[in-house]
């Protein structure tokens with residue numbers, strides 16, 4: 769099993785207690801907001817500010833270790849699930865659920881006209897109301 773500190777080193781990132789804790793937190797739960805991650809990291813290592821959590825999540829996202837889901841009207845969520853998937857999102861409460869992608873490789877949504885783009889993937893958010 770690859771540990772969080774190995775992953776950080778492989779991406780050329782400095783290994784800090786907060787970064788390791790954030791990766792560990794996201795291993796156990798998906799779709800957490802920055803506030804939720806800051807709270808969980810604090811439980812593990814004692815103290816970290818929300819501002820510091822924003823910065824470390826930016827670094828982890830830029831390095832590809834974490835994926836950010838931007839939801840209009842709700843705080844961004846973070847997850848570590850690497851395989852292609854889409855999301856069901858509730859416009860009422862912001863609840864987010866994973867749905868599998870129907871394609872193993874490449875985008876599962878096909879465009880009538882790619883306009884010259886080399887399309888690598890598609891991210892779909894299915895908006896509606898949760899049960």
Ligand SMILES: [Zn+2]
Pocket residue numbers: 858859860861862863897898899
């Ligand atoms: Zn809802």
Ligand SMILES: [Zn+2]
Pocket residue numbers: 798799847849853854855865866
């Ligand atoms: Zn997800």
